[in-house]
Amino acid sequence: MPLLQVSGMTHYFGGLRAVHRYHLTLEPGEIRGLIGPNGAGKTTVFNLITGIHTPTEGKVELEGRSIVGRRPHQIAALGLGRTFQNLLLWRHMTVGEHVRMAHYSQLGYGLIGALFGTPRRIAEERRVAENSMRLMEMFDVARYRDFLVGNLPYGAQRRVEMARAMAIDPKVLLLDEPTAGMTPEELVTMIGTIRQVHRDFGVAILLIEHRLKFVMELCRRIQTLVFGEVIAEGTPQEIQRNPHVIEAYLGKEEIA
Amino acid sequence: MRHDDQPPTDSKTPMVEFAVRAQTPPSAMQRIRSSFSVIPMLGWLTGILCAVFIERFFGDELAYRLYLPKLPVLFGCLIMFKTPVLIPSALAYVILVYVIPVTATARLTAGLTNRLAAILDRGPIAASCLIHLGLLYLALHYWTDLSDYRLLVLKLTMIAVMLTLSLNLINGYMGEFSCSHPGFMALGAYSASTVTLLLFSNDRLFGAAVLPAAWGSYCFPLALIFGGISAAAGALLVAIPSFRTRGDYLAIISLAFMFIVKSLIENLEWLGGPRGMSGQPDWSSLPVVYAWMVACIWVVNNFVRSIYGKALNALRDNEMAAEAMTVNTRKTKITAFMLGAFWAGVAGGLFAHVMRFVNPGTFGIQRLAEVLAMVYFGGLNSVVGSIFGAVSINLISEMLRPLEIYKWIVIPVILILVMIYRPTGLLAFREFDVKAILRPKHSGTGQGA
Numbered sequence: 040m041p042l043l044q045v046s047g048m049t050h051y052f053g054g055l056r057a058v059h060r061y062h063l064t065l066e067p068g069e070i071r072g073l074i075g076p077n078g079a080g081k082t083t084v085f086n087l088i089t090g091i092h093t094p095t096e097g098k099v100e101l102e103g104r105s106i107v108g109r110r111p112h113q114i115a116a117l118g119l120g121r122t123f124q125n126l127l128l129w130r131h132m133t134v135g136e137h138v139r140m141a142h143y144s145q146l147g148y149g150l151i152g153a154l155f156g157t158p159r160r161i162a163e164e165r166r167v168a169e170n171s172m173r174l175m176e177m178f179d180v181a182r183y184r185d186f187l188v189g190n191l192p193y194g195a196q197r198r199v200e201m202a203r204a205m206a207i208d209p210k211v212l213l214l215d216e217p218t219a220g221m222t223p224e225e226l227v228t229m230i231g232t233i234r235q236v237h238r239d240f241g242v243a244i245l246l247i248e249h250r251l252k253f254v255m256e257l258c259r260r261i262q263t264l265v266f267g268e269v270i271a272e273g274t275p276q277e278i279q280r281n282p283h284v285i286e287a288y289l290g291k292e293e294i295a
Numbered sequence: 296m297r298h299d300d301q302p303p304t305d306s307k308t309p310m311v312e313f314a315v316r317a318q319t320p321p322s323a324m325q326r327i328r329s330s331f332s333v334i335p336m337l338g339w340l341t342g343i344l345c346a347v348f349i350e351r352f353f354g355d356e357l358a359y360r361l362y363l364p365k366l367p368v369l370f371g372c373l374i375m376f377k378t379p380v381l382i383p384s385a386l387a388y389v390i391l392v393y394v395i396p397v398t399a400t401a402r403l404t405a406g407l408t409n410r411l412a413a414i415l416d417r418g419p420i421a422a423s424c425l426i427h428l429g430l431l432y433l434a435l436h437y438w439t440d441l442s443d444y445r446l447l448v449l450k451l452t453m454i455a456v457m458l459t460l461s462l463n464l465i466n467g468y469m470g471e472f473s474c475s476h477p478g479f480m481a482l483g484a485y486s487a488s489t490v491t492l493l494l495f496s497n498d499r500l501f502g503a504a505v506l507p508a509a510w511g512s513y514c515f516p517l518a519l520i521f522g523g524i525s526a527a528a529g530a531l532l533v534a535i536p537s538f539r540t541r542g543d544y545l546a547i548i549s550l551a552f553m554f555i556v557k558s559l560i561e562n563l564e565w566l567g568g569p570r571g572m573s574g575q576p577d578w579s580s581l582p583v584v585y586a587w588m589v590a591c592i593w594v595v596n597n598f599v600r601s602i603y604g605k606a607l608n609a610l611r612d613n614e615m616a617a618e619a620m621t622v623n624t625r626k627t628k629i630t631a632f633m634l635g636a637f638w639a640g641v642a643g644g645l646f647a648h649v650m651r652f653v654n655p656g657t658f659g660i661q662r663l664a665e666v667l668a669m670v671y672f673g674g675l676n677s678v679v680g681s682i683f684g685a686v687s688i689n690l691i692s693e694m695l696r697p698l699e700i701y702k703w704i705v706i707p708v709i710l711i712l713v714m715i716y717r718p719t720g721l722l723a724f725r726e727f728d729v730k731a732i733l734r735p736k737h738s739g740t741g742q743g744a
């Protein structure tokens with residue numbers, strides 16, 4: 040059984056068709072790339088899978104269970120972690136608080152514990168703090184744990200976001216342009232980080248990326264999205280040679 | 296894992312900046328500050344107790360010697376504004392009775408109190424808290440014992456602390472803008488009053504008492520909780536439509552709610568209509584109000600420091616990210632909103648039993664402005680800020696009472712200045728870490744454990 044299966048997913052924003060019959064079959068432990076020119080609907084695909092928008096048509100199944108129509112926090116708690124293209128961090132919170140916050144769905148002490156500081160809450164929060172510390176060390180942000188995120192270098196902010204996404208204990212990790220705005224050195228670090236996440240946690244990864252070099256490095260299979268439709272799917276080599284992909288990226292010869 | 300990025304450059308972080316500044320030779324001001332920085336909270340409380348007892352035993356005598364007409368009630372401010380000639384005497388009184396005893400006792404006993412604080416620090420935090428709170432209560436009890444006016448001001452201040460803190464939960468921690476606090480307060484005040492008047496009091500609205508008055512003081516907490524719950528129920532009515540989307544909806548709906556509650560009460564004859572309700576039993580004594588205020592601070596502080604409470608900050612800073620990180624934002628918002636309303640309701644119930652009279656006019660736009668001022672003056676997203684804001688705005692407003700109408704120029708000017716120089720308030724975004732506050736303080740050489 041595939042881990043994440045999307046079929047026939049279509050979405051309209053008003054009259055505008057943003058995604059048309061998108062399909063995806065993600066096996067456990069796979070790294071899949073999703074490329075495409077600007078405005079192709081890559082981020083919309085992520086938002087549809089994670090429940091921020093509900094698809095107009097189509098099925099999204101995680102481990103055989105349909106997740107269409109559930110609220111984003113429920114979908115996330117089922118095991119879909121994600122990062123955002125433009126770094127959605129909480130600017131008044133420290134790095135440690137970010138990672139601890141993502142354990143929200145794993146807490147069981149409820150309102151009584153929150154209001155009265157019961158022993159159960161103390162025990163649970165201690166466990167969360169330990170797990171957060173482990174994650175922060177893994178992503179090399181532990182030394183910033185009491186810093187507000189805004190004071191961190193850009194690369195570290197990216198890693199905080201990934202540590203946060205991993206704290207929800209996901210089965211699938213959706214990375215939305217993890218290297219946007221990065222220097223070439225930071226990019227190399229990021230490749231290492233993603234490899235490590237993949238190896239240590241065994242999560243399946245779906246990756247949006249602009250830079251072909253980066254995707255070619257990490258993914259066995261790549262999908263190309265143009266105007267909301269998958270126009271090509273295959274290994275990096277096949278994608279590189281595919282005339283439709285070349286056309287989408289560089290334009291047709293006659294027009295260019 | 297490799298890491299190419301540098302740690303944040305030092306000049307940007309406030310922590311390091313402070314350390315750099317400390318290396319320059321200390322000025323007189325800094326030396327005074329560092330000499331007081333070794334005083335633990337226990338030391339300050341001892342100093343305050345000492346000052347209170349000095350006033351109790353020598354206050355009248357001293358006031359007479361300084362040609363003051365009577366004991367200065369609120370740090371001599373009322374006297375200073377009424378008869379400017381007496382400003383030096385009033386200042387002398389304040390310095391002799393408050394400033395010198397507090398600082399001297401606190402500083403001189405710092406060694407002893409530090410050692411005591413260290414002992415308490417090793418024990419359970421609850422015991423340490425109770426001892427500190429007990430000392431504070433003693434000081435307040437004897438301070439207010441000298442004047443009924445002081446007692447009233449202090450009770451109202453404590454109620455204002457509860458209101459401010461509960462509104463800060465919504466406007467600060469959650470980052471929404473709610474205007475319905477006077478409405479929640481009214482719901483609490485009227486619900487609690489209805490219970491106490493109906494059951495324990497012979498009054499014109501509900502007739503003779505049903506239960507013996509001796510039960511009253513035991514049932515009063517229940518009446519207050521009932522007031523709180525009815526306010527929370529009102530909050531649910533506001534929350535359901537307004538938390539569907541983000542934006543200004545809550546501000547508009549909650550403002551409407553405040554006016555609806557006010558005009559509803561005005562038009563219900565069985566609640567006394569515009570003339571209000573009077574004759575509530577005098578159960579909001581100082582210990583009762585103090586205990587409820589402490590409970591409110593404790594509960595709200597517990598909440599905002601838990602992960603469930605921190606979720607408020609997350610959804611304020613970015614709701615989409617909070618949802619993606621498994622936070623149930625709608626539930627979190629409604630819970631916090633109802634919690635804030637609950638405490639506003641309890642505060643309203645206490646208020647009704649302090650004033651022993653409520654009318655709908657009390658819970659209008661002016662009360663809203665006061666509470667908002669306290670929240671934004673003290674500081675958003677901060678328990679200490681709320682306490683500070685409520686106490687200072689309330690005291691300032693009482694102290695400036697002799698200025699009459701000009702008071703309403705001075706207070707807004709102060710607020711405008713705060714908004715210009717500290718837009719989020721004076722003590723915004725602080726953690727209220729009780730353990731750190733009560734901890735023994737050590738100087739460089741250090742004394743105590």
